Amino acid sequence: MNTRNAQGATTTRRYRGFISYSHAADDRLAPALQSALHRFAKPWYRLRAMRVFRDKTGLAVTPALWAAIQKALADTDYFILLASPQAAQSLWVEREVDWWLRNRSASHLLIVWTEGELSWDRAAKDFSWTQTTALPRRLERVFQEEPNHLDLRFAKSNVHLSLNQPKFFEAVAGLSATLQGRSLDELIGEDIHQHQKTMRLLRFAVAGFAMLTIAVGIAVFESWRAKSMAGKVAGAIEYTANREQRRAISREAAKQALAALESNRELAILLAVEAVSVDPTDEAKSALRQSLFEVLSPTTTLSGHTGGAYVGRFTRDGRQVITGGADKVARIWESDSGKMVLELRGHTEGVTGVDVTSDGRRIVTSSRYDQTARVWDAANGKGLFEIKQEGLAFAEFSPNGKQILAVADQGDAVLWDGESGQRLRKLASAYALMRGASSLYSASFGPDGTRVALIDWWPTVCDVTTGNALFELEGHTRQVRDVGYSPDGQWLVTASEDHTARVWRADTGKSVAVLPHNTEVIMAMFSPDGQWIVTGTSDDVVHVWDAVNRKKVSEIDVRPNQLASFALSPDGNFLVAAQEEDIAEVFETRTGAKVAALMGHTGPIRSPAFRPTDGRYIVTAGLDGKVNLYAFDLEGTTEQLLALARERVPRQLTALERAHYLPATLYKQAPVRP
DSSP states (O other): OEEEOTTSOEEEOSEEEEEEOOHHHHTTHHHHHHHHHHHTTOOTTSSOSSOEEEOOOOSOOOHHHHHHHHHHHHTEEEEEEEEOHHHHHOHHHHHHHHHHHHHSOGGGEEEEEOSSOOOEETTTTEEOTTTOOSSOGGGTTOOSSOOOEEEOGGGGGOSSOOTTSHHHHHHHHHHHHHHHTOOHHHHHHHHHHHHHHHHHHHHHHHHHHHHHHHHHHHHHHHHHHHHHHSSHHHHHHHHHHHHHHHHHHHHHHHHHHHHHTTTOHHHHHHHHHHHHHHOOOHHHHHHHHHHTOEEEOOSEEEOOOTTOEEEEEEOTTSSEEEEEETTSEEEEEETTTOOEEEEEEOOSSOOOEEEEOTTSSEEEEEETTTTEEEEEETTTOOEEEEEEOTTEEEEEEOTTSSEEEEEETTSOEEEEETTTOOEEEEOOOHHHHHHSSOOOSEEEEOTTSSEEEEEESEEEEEETTTOOEEEEOOOOSSOEEEEEEOTTSSEEEEEETTSEEEEEETTTOOEEEEEEOSSOEEEEEEOTTSSEEEEEETTSEEEEEETTTOOEEEEEEOTTSOEEEEEEOTTSSEEEEEESSSOEEEEETTTOOEEEEEOOOSSOEEEEEEOTTTSOEEEEEETTSOEEEEEOGGGSOHHHHHHHHHHHOOSOOOHHHHHHHSOGGGGOOOOOOO
């Protein structure tokens, strides 16, 4: 919704509504109402009709969580209070109401009555507080006349609320009309129109599939006739034709699966299974993953970082997770059991970074707050030495573990001996040599550990042995923000505020490709398998590029949320994006399709990462103090995906469904290649 600020400028807030409620009273109703508002009159091509914020924590008010709630309130058009006696007594609800009344208008505070009593005293022009039990006392003398309210008390006894229920549909329609600033008749008409449009699109897709069926049937007949006319040559031609036929059928069945996703997920799964069974094309496997989309809860939660967890990462063998947080402690955990193995104590401020040697024997932790890095024996947690460096932001081991690169924010990049802690040398950038001081943004080792690429306004590649600059990467016209090597060490990629990313030869620094964007590029990396280049922009969009031909293959748009960080799976097939809210999402890199949402945090998420051995688990650290581990089954083999699908939907396509979507004439067995 567009509003005007004090200077008269038009602004757009992220949320149409903020649901404030008691978790004890309305833990079932609140999410059902939020979901219905998201779906009512939703166009088929959008994820939601509008965005409605719902606080998912039932904890006491703490500074860390309250900051996130205030941010959401400030970015909301309407305050939706689920009124109940429990909400009236909730300190959390009272604080949210108080913030709204002090900062926004009571005219945009909507009351949804779920339980208790509401009574208006006309003479006093206020609620009768001797009879009203459902409202917090902070609302005393706020309204000059009786406010309209939505009566949802009937919903308390309904376990499965749905827009198919007339009373709930009517209630959601009225609330949606207010939130969207549209008339009720217009909005209901729009809901009907969008439903009809979705069904028309599905019918068109079915018609298109029928036409393809006829065409493929003709191709089968022609292939059969060719075989009867020519022996082995015709047999080879027929084999090729049947192979292409299977691929065509598979791809079309995949399209049918995606078309059915909105209206019938079970059918979508069955069609995707059929597509993969006919031929496991990329399109078929993608349709199967999308149809298996799941909201994942953590399999294990590693708790203990009071004040917030800043980082969590797997060791290279995936058997352990190392975490760090605001409590100045780093911890080592067994990833399978969640059992804590060691505590690493010594920092005087919060631990913001961790790294492990390739052999897993030593750990380096860093704190941008106390500006130190500490090295530990991974077997017993014994502190080996401390590195002190002004402005230190992070520290990482060289590939062989013999050196440590410590990078100061807007300062220097310094190499230290990884075994003794002795300072070796400062890395000299061309820009620092010109003006006499360093002002770094980023730095990283090359895969062989002989070079470091660093950013000091513009990128420079330095020799590790001497610390001298070998060459500059010349071509960007504004500040460069990020740099990364390809896994094989042949290429570099940089991100710049000049709206481009660039690809360079790592041995010479020659620019070989420019990847154009519409806004500032702030993150850039190669996928672990080297197949993709992934860039992140200031407008919270992730762009995926083919690393060979440098063509864009997909976009991942997390808006209206704010992108905090992202990470790629070991095979490069998936990307997990952490957001400045309480959710992380997993996307296919090739298509940009969302295949999973990770729930379980109650605050902003940091440091998402896949298990490096197989990508079958994901770790996230949250400012709520939790480090969560999630089982990610979609990273499995094709056979494992099919087994998961059959577990979700144990039945098979009915004869009617098969005849309608997949005519038997298309399934003639292709001959064995001669």
